[in-house]
Amino acid sequence: MNARAALLVSVVLSSLLSASISSGQVSFERILGADKEPQNWLTYSGTTLSQRHSLLNQITPANVKNLELQWIYQARSLEKFEATPLVVDGIMYTVQAPNHVIALDAATGRVFWTYSHHPVRGRPCCGRVNRGLAILDDILFMGTIDAHLIAIDAKNGRPLWDTTVASARSAYTITHAPLVIKDKVIVGTAGGEYGIRGFLAAYDAHTGKEVWRFNTIPGPGEPGHETWGGDSWKTGGGPLWMTGSYDPVLNLTYWGVGNPSPDWNGDDRPGDNLYSDSVIALDADTGMLKWYYQFSPHDEFDYDAVQVPVLADMEWQGKPRKVILWANRNGFFYVLDRATGQFLLGKPFVAVTWASGFDEKGRPVLLPGKVPSAEGTLISPGNPGGTSWYSPSYNPRTGLFYIPAWVNSSSLFVKAPVKYREGREYAGGTNRSTVAFDWSPAPNFRKEEEGYGAVRAVDPHTGEMRWEFKMADVTEGGILTTASDLLFSGGREGYFFALDARSGELLWKAAVGAAVQSGPMTYSVNGKQYVAVNAGTCLFVFGLRQ
Amino acid sequence: MRAFKLCTSVFAVFLATINTLSAKQQTDTPSEVNDGRQLFIANCAVCHGPDGDSVPGVDLGHGKFKRASSYDDLVEIISAGVPGTAMPAFSKELSDIEMRTIVAYFRFMAANAYSTSAPGDPVRGKAIFEGKGECLNCHSVKNKGSRLGPDLAEIGAVRRMIELERSLLEPNAEILLQNRMVRLVTRDGITITGRLLNQDTFSVQLIDSKERLLSFQKSSLKEYAFVDKSPMPTYRDKLNPGELADLVSYLVSLKGIGGQ
Numbered sequence: 001m002n003a004r005a006a007l008l009v010s011v012v013l014s015s016l017l018s019a020s021i022s023s024g025q026v027s028f029e030r031i032l033g034a035d036k037e038p039q040n041w042l043t044y045s046g047t048t049l050s051q052r053h054s055l056l057n058q059i060t061p062a063n064v065k066n067l068e069l070q071w072i073y074q075a076r077s078l079e080k081f082e083a084t085p086l087v088v089d090g091i092m093y094t095v096q097a098p099n100h101v102i103a104l105d106a107a108t109g110r111v112f113w114t115y116s117h118h119p120v121r122g123r124p125c126c127g128r129v130n131r132g133l134a135i136l137d138d139i140l141f142m143g144t145i146d147a148h149l150i151a152i153d154a155k156n157g158r159p160l161w162d163t164t165v166a167s168a169r170s171a172y173t174i175t176h177a178p179l180v181i182k183d184k185v186i187v188g189t190a191g192g193e194y195g196i197r198g199f200l201a202a203y204d205a206h207t208g209k210e211v212w213r214f215n216t217i218p219g220p221g222e223p224g225h226e227t228w229g230g231d232s233w234k235t236g237g238g239p240l241w242m243t244g245s246y247d248p249v250l251n252l253t254y255w256g257v258g259n260p261s262p263d264w265n266g267d268d269r270p271g272d273n274l275y276s277d278s279v280i281a282l283d284a285d286t287g288m289l290k291w292y293y294q295f296s297p298h299d300e301f302d303y304d305a306v307q308v309p310v311l312a313d314m315e316w317q318g319k320p321r322k323v324i325l326w327a328n329r330n331g332f333f334y335v336l337d338r339a340t341g342q343f344l345l346g347k348p349f350v351a352v353t354w355a356s357g358f359d360e361k362g363r364p365v366l367l368p369g370k371v372p373s374a375e376g377t378l379i380s381p382g383n384p385g386g387t388s389w390y391s392p393s394y395n396p397r398t399g400l401f402y403i404p405a406w407v408n409s410s411s412l413f414v415k416a417p418v419k420y421r422e423g424r425e426y427a428g429g430t431n432r433s434t435v436a437f438d439w440s441p442a443p444n445f446r447k448e449e450e451g452y453g454a455v456r457a458v459d460p461h462t463g464e465m466r467w468e469f470k471m472a473d474v475t476e477g478g479i480l481t482t483a484s485d486l487l488f489s490g491g492r493e494g495y496f497f498a499l500d501a502r503s504g505e506l507l508w509k510a511a512v513g514a515a516v517q518s519g520p521m522t523y524s525v526n527g528k529q530y531v532a533v534n535a536g537t538c539l540f541v542f543g544l545r546q
Numbered sequence: 547m548r549a550f551k552l553c554t555s556v557f558a559v560f561l562a563t564i565n566t567l568s569a570k571q572q573t574d575t576p577s578e579v580n581d582g583r584q585l586f587i588a589n590c591a592v593c594h595g596p597d598g599d600s601v602p603g604v605d606l607g608h609g610k611f612k613r614a615s616s617y618d619d620l621v622e623i624i625s626a627g628v629p630g631t632a633m634p635a636f637s638k639e640l641s642d643i644e645m646r647t648i649v650a651y652f653r654f655m656a657a658n659a660y661s662t663s664a665p666g667d668p669v670r671g672k673a674i675f676e677g678k679g680e681c682l683n684c685h686s687v688k689n690k691g692s693r694l695g696p697d698l699a700e701i702g703a704v705r706r707m708i709e710l711e712r713s714l715l716e717p718n719a720e721i722l723l724q725n726r727m728v729r730l731v732t733r734d735g736i737t738i739t740g741r742l743l744n745q746d747t748f749s750v751q752l753i754d755s756k757e758r759l760l761s762f763q764k765s766s767l768k769e770y771a772f773v774d775k776s777p778m779p780t781y782r783d784k785l786n787p788g789e790l791a792d793l794v795s796y797l798v799s800l801k802g803i804g805g806q
Contacts, residue, residue, distance in 0.1 A: 376575050412577050416643055430643045432577040435723075443744035443751075445723040447772055472747045493746040509748070 071109035121168035132177030143174025188240020195235035195426035212287030237261030265428025291341030329385030347463030376412030391478030467504035478519025490516025582651025609656030671796025700802030
């Protein structure tokens with residue numbers, strides 16, 4: 001098929017899909033079937049399975065060299081621009097930091113309306129960022145830096161309700177995009193460097209009333225409470241700051257929980273510290289815990305398990321299996337059974353020096369002496385992790401799992417005494433990078449062996465790396481794959497690029513002038529496919545040259 | 547009132563006491579010292595100077611303090627500032643652990659203090675810099691000299707005297723990341739060596755000995771590698787101790803375009 005014919009097929013397919021779906025209200029059925037209308041992007045990771053994989057295929061390995069800039073939106077904010085936009089029937093919705101919602105024409109970038117929430121407090125550890133919105137019917141939902149959940153009319157940007165989720169005075173914040181399941185909006189609370197007691201809660205989408213709540217740090221009488229010594233559970237952290245996933249057949253929602261507090265000193269919190277650094281599987285209707293798996297028991301390295309849970313159905317040892325794929329900040333790649341939580345595979349995807357492997361139940365086997373100390377203990381991966389919140393992608397066509405990785409990173413983990421004070425930092429030490437990772441757009445003077453960023457493609461069946469695309473600088477760019485076997489990503493050095501998802505070969509790149517610190521997404525309007533990504537304080541949108 | 551005066555007099559006597567804090571009281575790691583150095587240069591050196599002795603009557607680099615009798619006192623002073631003086635409070639800018647890191651750097655400075663026994667003459671030092679030392683062949687000061695090596699116009703504001711002396715005697719002992727040299731060979735077989743200005747996945751930027759700002763696509767190169775040794779010669783045998791002291795004094799006097 002030549003390029004023109006492929007374009008024609010793609011346009012017809014897209015038109016048929018558009019015609020079969022009524023525009024306007026975004027029902028939950030539409031969100032569940034988001035893969036059937038790939039011209040839209042209806043939830044943070046594309047679908048509730050969170051594969052960040054699009055069925056759009058107008059842009060191909062053959063024509064991607066013809067990608068060119070279509071429009072730029074320059075945020076009126078100097079904070080990091082980490083949001084992934086939503087696109088609904090030609091309208092794009094995104095958030096510029098800290099909490100300003102913008103509705104744009106997705107084909108031209110022209111603004112329809114803005115809505116501004118000005119957080120009165122809020123003490124996020126790492127920037128007043130926001131990673132995006134959720135939508136249901138004609139209502140957008142945004143979590144805020146001062147820990148509110150706000151519903152906004154998608155047509156005119158007017159607020160519909162505003163619920164206080166947690167106390168900003170105690171340093172609770174919300175930075176991730178909410179997740180809509182049925183008639184509920186689910187958000188979790190960040191603040192793991194401030195001794196919060198984290199929780200995930202569901203709110204009625206039309207009233208803002210809380211429906212259920214799951215404490216990530218169990219209280220007295222709750223299972224798991226025994227994993228916290230003394231009163232440490234009251235300030236045990238367990239933040240949630242990345243969007244979860246949902247399996248409609250199992251009716252389970254999956255979320256990654258962050259670090260225990262204090263980060264680098266576990267003396268006052270003896271025990272495994274559940275459910276910090278765990279994936280939790282909750283009944284979406286009730287918030288009841290179905291199962292959990294803890295990646296890093298009694299973590300003292302700030303190895304947040306906040307990665308997006310990627311749900312995939314695949315052959316596993318000859319039988320179909322519903323699994324979760326998870327490249328963890330602690331340096332291991334995991335495969336878990338998502339119905340039961342059974343540990344199926346764990347293998348390092350970068351250098352790991354804190355654990356030697358796993359016992360038969362999937363608990364990591366710790367290496368002696370690898371704990372923070374007053375003088376500092378050198379551990380890999382370093383504090384930024386082997387990866388972090390940057391979205392990975394799974395492409396069912398290639399069967400590969402793609403990880404934004406920090407390779408050869410290590411830190412000196414330093415332990416220090418600390419006392420809890422409400423709303424103040426409660427970290428219990430610090431970490432020191434062994435080489436400088438300056439923020440973009442600083443020049444890069446590092447040798448490769450001193451640490452680099454990469455896209456690493458891993459075979460989920462074995463955990464073996466199939467290929468690697470090296471970057472001279474580290475990366476905070478998420479990954480998007482498409483049905484034409486393209487992979488889009490970027491890094492801190494300010495390139496946005498397309499790779500062949502099967503080989504890792506570089507096919508196209510654009511210099512965007514500042515760090516890519518978001519997950520790319522794709523959509524189409526009137527049959528034309530676009531790829532969008534944030535870099536620096538701008539949203540860049542690319543499409544094929546006409 | 548009398549009692550108050552007595553108290554203040556006693557307090558004044560206390561203030562005038564110089565407390566010597568031992569540099570061996572604690573063990574600081576190289577990375578902690580390095581962090582402390584960076585924080586000190588970024589937050590403190592603008593007033594206190596890189597050796598901590600630019601404010602009259604205050605000497606942070608020899609473990610001798612008027613207002614502090616312990617390292618915890620120093621942290622408290624950094625945190626709260628000194629009312630009635632130009633010393634501001636840093637409690638909002640720096641975390642407790644960062645302030646302790648700066649204090650660790652004080653300990654390092656005291657343990658690696660420069661000798662004041664042979665102060666040099668900056669005027670003579672300038673003559674050596676521009677003449678016998680041939681420093682301008684690679685370095686520049688205010689548009690004079692070569693831009694291949696690091697510009698030294700404000701070196702006295704950011705580097706300690708002992709560090710400058712060591713760089714002259716042992717140029718390979720410490721090469722800052724931003725002063726690294728690279729060597730590359732183009733597909734045409736041309737070899738170019740220069741100071742690395744930036745690099746990314748696809749390209750490299752440098753300044754070469756002809757002061758050309760060059761940028762190459764890595765795909766156009768046959769070879770590309772870091773040069774691990776400094777191109778700077780040692781002055782151990784080129785200058786006598788007096789000349790070395792003069793040259794260091796001149797470098798210390800270079801405080802930037804507004805700081806002479």
